[in-house]
Amino acid sequence: MANVDDIIERCVEQVASGRSTVDDCxxxxxxYADVLRPLVQTALQIHGLERPKASRAAFQAGKRxxxxxxxxxxxxxxxxxxxxxxxxxxxxxxLKPMGGPGVAWGRLALVGGLGAATVLVWLGAAGLxxxxxxxxxxxxxxxxxxxxxxxxxxTNPGGAWQPLDTGWVLDSGHRxxxxxxxxxxxxxxxxxxxxxxxxSELLIAQVGARRDxxxxxxxxxxxxxxxxxxxxxxxxxxxxFQIETPSASVIVHGTEFKxxxxxxxxxxxVVIEGEVAVTGQQVTVMLTDGQATRVExxxxxxxxxxxxxxxxxxxxxxxxxxxxxxxxxxxxxxSTQDETPELDASPSEPAATGTTGSRTPVTESPEAPLVIxxxxxxxxxxxxxxxxxxxxxxxxxxxxxxxxxxxxxxxAPPTATVAPSPSPRPTEVVEVFQxxxxxxxxxxxxxxRTSVPGCTLTLVGFGPMVPEGGHWLYVKxxxxxxxxxxxxxxxxSCGGSGTSxxxxx
Amino acid sequence: xxxMSERSDDERLVRRxxxxxxxxxxxxxxxxQPAVYRYVYYRVGDxxxxxxxxxxxxxxxxxxxxxxxxxxxxxxxxxxxIARNVVFDYHRGTERSRVVPLDEQLIDDSSNVExxxxxxxxxxxxxxxxxxxxxxxxxxxxxxxxxxxxxxEVGLMLDxxxxxxxxxxxxxxxxxxxxxxxxxx
Numbered sequence: 001m002a003n004v005d006d007i008i009e010r011c012v013e014q015v016a017s018g019r020s021t022v023d024d025c026x027x028x029x030x031x032y033a034d035v036l037r038p039l040v041q042t043a044l045q046i047h048g049l050e051r052p053k054a055s056r057a058a059f060q061a062g063k064r065x066x067x068x069x070x071x072x073x074x075x076x077x078x079x080x081x082x083x084x085x086x087x088x089x090x091x092x093x094x095l096k097p098m099g100g101p102g103v104a105w106g107r108l109a110l111v112g113g114l115g116a117a118t119v120l121v122w123l124g125a126a127g128l129x130x131x132x133x134x135x136x137x138x139x140x141x142x143x144x145x146x147x148x149x150x151x152x153x154x155t156n157p158g159g160a161w162q163p164l165d166t167g168w169v170l171d172s173g174h175r176x177x178x179x180x181x182x183x184x185x186x187x188x189x190x191x192x193x194x195x196x197x198x199x200s201e202l203l204i205a206q207v208g209a210r211r212d213x214x215x216x217x218x219x220x221x222x223x224x225x226x227x228x229x230x231x232x233x234x235x236x237x238x239x240x241f242q243i244e245t246p247s248a249s250v251i252v253h254g255t256e257f258k259x260x261x262x263x264x265x266x267x268x269x270v271v272i273e274g275e276v277a278v279t280g281q282q283v284t285v286m287l288t289d290g291q292a293t294r295v296e297x298x299x300x301x302x303x304x305x306x307x308x309x310x311x312x313x314x315x316x317x318x319x320x321x322x323x324x325x326x327x328x329x330x331x332x333x334x335s336t337q338d339e340t341p342e343l344d345a346s347p348s349e350p351a352a353t354g355t356t357g358s359r360t361p362v363t364e365s366p367e368a369p370l371v372i373x374x375x376x377x378x379x380x381x382x383x384x385x386x387x388x389x390x391x392x393x394x395x396x397x398x399x400x401x402x403x404x405x406x407x408x409x410x411x412a413p414p415t416a417t418v419a420p421s422p423s424p425r426p427t428e429v430v431e432v433f434q435x436x437x438x439x440x441x442x443x444x445x446x447x448x449r450t451s452v453p454g455c456t457l458t459l460v461g462f463g464p465m466v467p468e469g470g471h472w473l474y475v476k477x478x479x480x481x482x483x484x485x486x487x488x489x490x491x492x493s494c495g496g497s498g499t500s501x502x503x504x505x
Numbered sequence: 506x507x508x509m510s511e512r513s514d515d516e517r518l519v520r521r522x523x524x525x526x527x528x529x530x531x532x533x534x535x536x537x538q539p540a541v542y543r544y545v546y547y548r549v550g551d552x553x554x555x556x557x558x559x560x561x562x563x564x565x566x567x568x569x570x571x572x573x574x575x576x577x578x579x580x581x582x583x584x585x586x587i588a589r590n591v592v593f594d595y596h597r598g599t600e601r602s603r604v605v606p607l608d609e610q611l612i613d614d615s616s617n618v619e620x621x622x623x624x625x626x627x628x629x630x631x632x633x634x635x636x637x638x639x640x641x642x643x644x645x646x647x648x649x650x651x652x653x654x655x656x657x658e659v660g661l662m663l664d665x666x667x668x669x670x671x672x673x674x675x676x677x678x679x680x681x682x683x684x685x686x687x688x689x690x
Binding site for chain 2: 004005006008009012038039041042043045046047049050051052053054055058059061062063065066067069070073074077247281298
């Protein structure tokens with residue numbers, strides 16, 4: 001026999017599904033009808049209510065906040081992954097000389113050993129405390145330079161947006177956005193700069209330096225729009241410059257690159273100089289000079305492609321995208337090479353000492369959109385960009401170093417340099433400057449370089465070479481002597497090639 | 506219902522999230538935000554506050570995801586636990602008397618203004634009445650009649666037997682009926 005609770009459930013189900021009415025259902029349980037009726041009706045009333053639902057805007061805002069929390073979590077995890085093992089290694093290393101030869105310890109009395117152990121424990125604890133104190137992150141600031149157009153700052157989450165002007169000092173937690181047309185350059189304390197294009201939004205998540213000056217940290221979250229970033233190469237291995245986007249994470253230690261967050265939340269990255277590792281969905285691709293990739297939301301990075309030469313110069317007004325760029329095309333930040341004349345710079349003003357040739361932001365206008373069309377995707381950049389000795393094409397040889405932004409609120413006006421017109425790539429020279437075979441290890445090692453940045457090199461008969469510093473490298477271990485060629489040929493993706501005899505060592 | 510069949514997927518989804526897979530976090534949000542929002546709404550009775558607290562729930566989820574261990578209960582059960590704590594913190598932090606404002610979300614339903622007004626009042630009344638239930642009764646009522654779960658699924662969610670769920674359902678409905686009829690009178 002059914003109890004009251006079962007009857008409630010049965011009646012609610014039958015009435016809600018339209019198979020019965022309250023009266024019909026309760027007719028089967030007449031003895032409980034008076035008790036059941038209000039319960040069933042209340043249940044049906046609740047069941048029939050329209051469900052409350054968050055507005056779409058609130059839904060999206062909540063998701064964005066959650067993804068920002070995810071980005072913070074990843075940063076914290078990355079920090080702990082790096083810092084802890086190193087601390088332990090160093091601590092252990094510091095203890096070794098104190099331990100002395102094991103034979104000597106064997107002759108010590110038990111009391112002496114315990115005493116030494118106690119001292120070690122105290123020293124270790126003090127060392128750890130000192131290390132923690134030294135590694136503490138001290139907050140730093142950044143300075144706004146060359147704000148042009150509508151540029152606003154939000155100093156508190158959810159707070160009001162205020163006009164932002166050149167010379168403002170920004171802290172962690174400040175959010176910047178630009179209108180259209182508008183641009184602004186954020187100069188970080190370490191000399192790195194980020195030029196924001198129109199319709200961009202950036203959160204300065206964290207800027208700081210270790211108390212012992214052995215590491216500098218810049219973390220920004222690029223919510224929308226485009227940025228052109230120049231990251232000062234930091235000798236400290238603990239330094240980090242990181243850009244988080246909705247779909248990718250770009251970590252750099254010293255290079256120049258562009259990041260674009262497209263309307264569909266995909267991310268486009270173009271590396272101008274240096275090397276960048278782009279990671280999305282735990283898949284990493286390496287980019288070097290002139291290469292680009294694109295990361296669709298929730299996907300791994302796409303194929304690495306050569307950025308068209310137009311990316312390194314200002315595109316003419318209304319110009320069409322480079323026909324060399326394969327589909328799909330990604331909109332990335334406008335080309336803002338240093339050689340490009342500043343659109344709003346006064347040519348009559350002299351360049352200040354120390355900033356001559358340094359790049360200042362270009363104010364893009366809707367009439368002359370500086371759009372990079374690439375089918376690339378990007379995620380993480382890792383290695384310090386080291387200027388290579390490789391000759392560069394005209395459009396790049398004049399590339400100056402990142403401007404050293406100090407606390408000077410207003411950077412000196414730029415030198416109006418002449419932008420080289422888009423031109424075909426120069427004749428490529430591929431130089432194989434090392435080809436050796438170490439008999440003892442059976443190791444074939446080939447090093448080569450190309451005169452045209454952005455080209456990739458392959459060792460014919462063996463496989464692709466990998467970028468290393470300013471050149472390309474191929475190493476094959478355990479290669480039998482019978483398989484060692486007398487000469488090797490390196491083929492470039494841009495058409496050039498070079499050959500060198502293999503020297504036996 | 507789908508709730509049961511999705512249980513095995515929860516473990517994989519959480520593992521992906523714990524490894525830092527952003528897409529997994531996105532999936533969690535897409536799947537569970539509506540239910541969490543409804544739960545929070547019926548606890549605070551205010552759409553704007555429900556928006557904020559729901560957002561806080563998922564931010565806290567990200568911060569504590571590493572502590573989650575799958576033990577056969579649905580992921581949503583864990584999220585409800587977070588939501589309950591978030592709402593508790595909210596109530597503890599607000600000394601003011603609770604106000605049940607009009608449900609702003611239903612203003613969008615312009616096709617039938619009269620019905621919307623009626624609906625609005627009913628939702629507000631229900632939210633106010635729900636606030637007077639015990640926590641367990643409130644959860645059972647929400648899961649059973651708002652989220653359309655069976656008693657067995659509710660039991661799994663709350664770690665209770667089916668019989669206990671039915672008893673809570675009975676007492677909750679009886680209390681709600683009394684509260685609503687008293688307020689109407």
